[in-house]
Amino acid sequence: MESNQAQTELPNPTEARIQAAAESYRRPMLATYDMFVLGMMSRFMWRCPRGRMLAHYDRQVGAAHLDIGPGTGWFLDKSRFPVESPSITLLDLNEVVLATAAHRIRRYHPETRVGDAFKPFPLGTARFDSVGMNFLLHCLPGSMAQKSVVFDHVVPFLRPGARVFGSTVLGNGPHHTGRSGKLLAKLNRSEVFSNLDDRLEDLDEQLRARFTDVETARTGAVCLFSARFPGVR
Template sequence: MESFPEAHKPGYAVYSRTSLAIYDALVLGLSNRWIWRCPSSHLVGLYNRHVSANHLDIGVGTGYFLDKARFPVSDPKVALLDPNSDCLGKAAARIARLNPVTIQADALVPWPQDIGTFKTIGLNYVLHCLPGTMAEKAVIFDHAIPHLEDGATVFGSTILQGDAPRSGAARKLMQIYNRKGVFSNEADALEALRSELDKRFDDVTVEMIGCVALFSAREPRSA
């Protein structure tokens, strides 16, 4: 694995070829429906509403949502950015028909300038894995903005605590994941997410399903 900041690694180093083999069933099937109370169909719907013909996906997982998404054209340009080479390999193989470009990089540090600009950037299940407060995590939006075409959209989802409705099982699992460093969302609340988006974009939508926030943002504010 490439050398990236050590403090960022717990949230993505857990994803190996072995864990990725069960990720769809365990996380996207079981946890999303029964623990987080946001069935994966809602996240597929988020992609279908926003994904464009020129898309960058951050934190690519297994490539499940890009595989399921309905792109507006048959031959979209798709780029995958992730610090974890196993995730990049798994996702790229899954959507090989789309000929994706892979970029091994840490999205919390300034992105490679030569990756270009995009009509959509997806951040699905990324923020709750990033270390720090919501204000500290939101630097990822600052890194994204220079890579947005005119009229582009940033969209994604994240698992929240705060006032988010959580069952006993959800609370317990979040405690375990935070203890292991897989999650870092103890201070993540809906108000904080909305505030950070509103600071940067004029057109923001946030919807809660279970304890998952689905968001989209357009029209970056002037610096």
């Protein structure tokens, strides 16, 4: 059972908290991200190997794809797109992240946009078949209801039938081991994560309020989610 202390200390999505989370992804951190975060931490701490997340990515990704919080671009680089030349747009608040991911998948000639998950996206008339949010939500401050505004911000840019999907590390609960629970607390203290109260049930509820064909499944301490936009605005 989650503690009252965790609930009362839930951080709000202030400008300072949003910037703090984004700025943690600097070049030195990104240089080790694939091996340390996606490799070691995902497998041994969160107990959700990156190969499982990639398989989830491959099942959802479309020909015109928006990736929010692309990290180093590892999933985009490894993914099997349904077409040879997909149209890819990268969106992040951190320009270093955008440059890193865009360089990695330069063969696809991606577009980049600086954007904040808590504000309407600067995407003009773009429309997408899929939107990926891998390891994004656990970095966003606030309750799951507050974080889920990111789903509202993608809706204007979705084609009928578009897939919205991703993965996120869940907050306190029996799905954490002693080691992963300690790491979770440390990452929240440092403001890299803001997810102590994030529950799968709350994410599922937020997705069902906006989309259809919602699927949420837990592997270790990670929730893999997907949903379909029915096309009704």
